[in-house]
Each structure stands twice: as structure tokens, then as C-alpha cells.
Amino acid sequence: MSGELILFVLIAILAIGSAVATITRRNPVAAALFLVLHFASLAALYLFLSAQVLAVLQILVYAGAIMVLILFVIMLLNLGKEEQLAERFQPRAIFALIFGGLLLLFLVVALTAVPIAYPEMAAKAAEIGTIGALARELFTTYLFPFEAVSLLLLVAVVGAIVLAKKKLEIPGASVETKVIQKREEQAVG
Numbered sequence: 001m002s003g004e005l006i007l008f009v010l011i012a013i014l015a016i017g018s019a020v021a022t023i024t025r026r027n028p029v030a031a032a033l034f035l036v037l038h039f040a041s042l043a044a045l046y047l048f049l050s051a052q053v054l055a056v057l058q059i060l061v062y063a064g065a066i067m068v069l070i071l072f073v074i075m076l077l078n079l080g081k082e083e084q085l086a087e088r089f090q091p092r093a094i095f096a097l098i099f100g101g102l103l104l105l106f107l108v109v110a111l112t113a114v115p116i117a118y119p120e121m122a123a124k125a126a127e128i129g130t131i132g133a134l135a136r137e138l139f140t141t142y143l144f145p146f147e148a149v150s151l152l153l154l155v156a157v158v159g160a161i162v163l164a165k166k167k168l169e170i171p172g173a174s175v176e177t178k179v180i181q182k183r184e185e186q187a188v189g
Contacts, residue, residue: 015041
């Protein structure tokens with residue numbers, strides 16, 4: 001066994017362990033921190049597979065932006081009642097364990113049935129994982145879907161802003177502003 005394979009297996013075990021710790025923690029902040037560890041270990045696995053772009057995107061998008069969003073939601077919702085949440089989800093935990101075991105069994109069967117052609121893939125992976133190869137494919141073969149997704153995201157952002165602006169009450173607003181808002185509500189209703 002080479003040192004690279006041993007390190008890959010250790011990081012894979014860390015990824016599995018942090019994923020299990022994420023879903024078994026009662027404290028939402030601890031679960032979020034284990035999720036950050038899981039995202040970082042996935043980025044390391046991507047580096048081992050010569051997918052440098054995916055590793056960087058994993059850190060920037062998931063470990064960065066998505067985790068900040070999750071932590072803000074945890075703070076805004078004030079999820080401090082872990083005991084009550086745990087009591088409510090006990091029957092689901094049994095179902096999750098059974099489903100997870102079946103999924104693991106399926107994964108083992110699927111991976112042992114298909115031969116892995118690592119040497120052939122390794123030569124192509126170093127070229128495919130670069131930013132140049134990804135940009136070439138993205139802006140030639142997949143240009144229309146890329147632009148369609150960007151337009152869809154733009155529409156979603158504008159829609160979210162419009163929905164968030166409706167009935168926004170400002171806590172420190174003056175009495176005049178509140179009177180104007182009340183008159184507008186009466187005129188509409």
C-alpha cells in the first residue's frame with residue numbers, strides 16, 4: 001500500500017465519520033461544525049482524484065457560503081430546544097438507520113460488481129480537472145444551459161427581493177410612517 005492510498009482511506013473514513021456525526025448531533029451548531037469538517041474532507045478527496053476545480057468550489061460554495069447561510073438560519077430560528085426535537089423524531093431515526101443500511105448494502109454491491117479502470121481514468125482526470133478544460137466545456141458544449149441557469153437564478157433573486165419587500169415593518173419607524181402604512185393597508189383592504 002502506498003502512502004497516498006493510506007491517506008486517501010484515512011480522509012475517506014474522516015468524511016464518513018463526520019457525516020455520521022452531523023446527523024447524530026442534537027445540538028444544531030455542533031452538527032453544522034461537523035458538516036464543515038465533512039465538506040473539507042470531501043474537498044481533500046477531490047484533490048486526490050485530480051479534480052482541483054471541484055475541490056476549490058467545494059470549499060468556496062459549500063464550506064463557505066452554504067455553511068454561513070445554515071448558521072444564520074440556526075441563529076435566527078433559535079434552535080435551543082434539542083431535547084424536544086429529539087423526542088419528536090425518534091421513530092424517524094429507526095427508519096433512517098434501516099434506509100441507511102440498505103443504501104450502504106446497495107453501494108457495496110454496486111461497487112464490487114463494476115471493475116474500476118483507475119489507470120485509464122487517472123491520465124484523463126489530470127487534464128479534465130483543470131479550470132481550462134472545465135471552462136472550454138462550459139462555454140462551448142454547455143453554453144445554453146449555463147446561460148439559462150444564470151437567467152433563472154436572476155429571476156429567483158428578483159422574486160425574493162420583491163417578496164421580501166412586501167409588508168416590511170421597520171421597528172424604529174416614526175409615527176408618521178406607521179400612519180401612512182396603516183392608511184395604505186386600509187385603502188387596499
